[in-house]
Amino acid sequence: MSYKTVLTYLDSSDRAQARLGFSLELARQFDALLIGLYTTFLPEAREYFSIAGGAHYYDAWCDARRGQRDAAEEAFRHALRGDGLGGEWIAFDDYAEQPMIRRSRHADLLIAGQAGPNDDSRALRKCFLEALVLTSGRPVLVLPYAGALRPAGKSIAIAWDGSREAARAVHDAMPFLVGAGRVTVLRIRTGDTQRLAALGAQGREIDLMLARHAVNVDFAEVISDTDETAGDALLSWVASSGCDFVVAGAYSHPQWKEQWLGGVTRALLESATVPVLMSH
Incomplete structure (x- = not known):
């Protein structure tokens, strides 16, 4: 038995790059296809439209989010090219847990990260991790929110x-x-x-x-x-x-x-x- 399809959760957080590096190392170790699934914890659009001028801020926020997503995709593809690994990029405009759980059925191993103490969406991320572990049907590798992510498992x-x-x-x-x-x-x-x-x-x-x-x-x-x-x-x-x-x-x-x-x-x-x- 080995892991031949590894699915890693990516987002716009500072920790995502470290999570990607760790995932690449595992994909190399097991000669696996690495799937990068990108999505973020979205606020409800109606929250912006409930205040005067909110539509302008919502449009600006969406533009910034698209820029972050494009930058993350470029970093993912560049890393794959550099390591000579096979991979797939998937991006969703949806709440994080549902796309991740849907795609988990086709992976051998899922990789996600803990919620950090200063994370603005800490409560959402905790619910996300629990849902992933309980409903994906796949093993979930949870990475710590702090510290260097060195090759593990020795x-x-x-x-x-x-x-x-x-x-x-x-x-x-x-x-x-x-x-x-x-x-x-x-x-x-x-x-x-x-x-x-x-x-x-x-x-x-x-x-x-x-x-x-x-x-x-x-x-x-x-x-x-x-x-x-x-x-x-x-x-x-x-x-x-x-x-x-x-x-x-x-x-x-x-x-x-x-x-x-x-x-x-x-x-x-x-x-x-x-x-x-x-x-x-």
Whole structure:
């Protein structure tokens, strides 16, 4: 198994160029076709027309947006030519999540980025990421909003809880896992003794399965008092371990619980400092 079609989300943000560079590196690594899908988080047109003179500002904003889109396309095509890679450019005048989700059915891997703390459309971007992970049916590689995006996947942590979502993520991430120098199956202990016993047995089985794929695997545990603090415990372990990539199932608990109480999925989507491959 390998990724032969990679779909990356591009927009007019400062982080888009770094996301493109990272996506190009992955396309080169897997000899994949890279599709750049460009769209932005649009305000409703009626918001401009509800104030006097708003139509003028809306027209000017549309002109500026078209200029940004054209510049992004030129940068994308120039990068492809420079790397000698095959690619496809798609641009939509639509809200970001629907075009991305529609096109995701035809890709092996999706790439998107976290919302930054100073992002004007932060709330929209958070909803976009959640919708992409939950409804695309494809693995989503979420890149951090800050820091250098270096080639990743040399030291990988698997956030393993024995769930269907975690198993899906492990198999979706296999092209990364077989090429990694080190893979750590990380079990998060939350104090539930019955669950811990089952998790330990499942962890040994996943270790053996990965070893049959010639994956260099070990295991570790991180202790968290409750499910609500498990995400913070995971992020702390990642920061101290030196791993550069995380594989995790998304929303193995009900989504409402993660939204209100916190959890691993929410922590990774909002605060991970390394790329995270998530599957649902």
